[in-house]
Amino acid sequence: MRLVIDTNVLISALLSAGRVPSVVLTMIRERRDVVLYDARILAEYRSVLARPKFESIPAGRSEAMVLALIEVGQDLGEVEAWSGAMTDDDDRMFVEVAIAGKADVLLTGNTKHYPRDAGFDVMGPTALLGVLEAQAIG
Numbered sequence: 001m002r003l004v005i006d007t008n009v010l011i012s013a014l015l016s017a018g019r020v021p022s023v024v025l026t027m028i029r030e031r032r033d034v035v036l037y038d039a040r041i042l043a044e045y046r047s048v049l050a051r052p053k054f055e056s057i058p059a060g061r062s063e064a065m066v067l068a069l070i071e072v073g074q075d076l077g078e079v080e081a082w083s084g085a086m087t088d089d090d091d092r093m094f095v096e097v098a099i100a101g102k103a104d105v106l107l108t109g110n111t112k113h114y115p116r117d118a119g120f121d122v123m124g125p126t127a128l129l130g131v132l133e134a135q136a137i138g
Contacts, residue, residue, distance in 0.1 A: 001033040004041075004098040005069065006091070006108035007048050009125055014049070014057045014065055021125040024107070025065070027132050028072065035073035036101035040093045042066065076100050087113045105131075 005025070012021035028035065048054070049062040079100035086092050091113050098106045103120040107128055114122040123131070 001028075001031070001105065002036060002074075002101060002103045003028065003033055004036045004094050004101070004103050004106045004120075006094055006106065006110065007041075007044050008109040009107050010045055010065065010069075011048065011054065012109060012125070014062060015054075020129055021109070024125045024129050024132065025069075027129070029068055031132070032072050034101075035069045036076060036097050036103055037069070037073050038076050038079055038093070038097050041097060042070070044093070074101065082118070084115055084118065086115070 005028075009021050009025070012019070013025045014022075016022060045066050046063075049057065049059075049066075054062075076097055079096045082092065082096045082099055084095070086095070088110075091108075091110075094106060094108070095114060095118055097103070098120045099118055105121045105123050105128060106114055107123055107125065108114060109124055111122050111124055116122060
């Protein structure tokens with residue numbers, strides 16, 4: 001599976017070990033699914049994780065998570081701009097990477113922020129967990 005992971009899922013996973021976002025990211029890494037990213041997404045991850053409100057997350061743990069995603073990831077470099085309508089323009093980079101990388105899924109806690117007709121599924125962690133578990137059984 002090819003995925004783009006929104007920052008909010010990464011934050012949720014780091015804040016709540018053992019809960020669904022954390023379980024899903026662990027499964028993605030163990031399955032060696034391809035996490036698609038570019039420099040903007042990595043910068044966003046690190047910038048948000050460095051905010052004072054997330055100081056309860058040890059910096060080493062945050063960076064280890066980012067590096068673990070890079071390990072199973074694919075850096076797409078510069079990707080083509082996408083001009084479709086967005087609820088939150090700050091999320092545009094995730095859509096652009098998903099399109100450029102031919103993602104199967106854009107994983108986010110804010111599914112309403114993303115278009116439904118851009119060539120990939122938009123799923124929250126709980127929905128993706130169901131898909132991954134079904135694939136493991138089937």
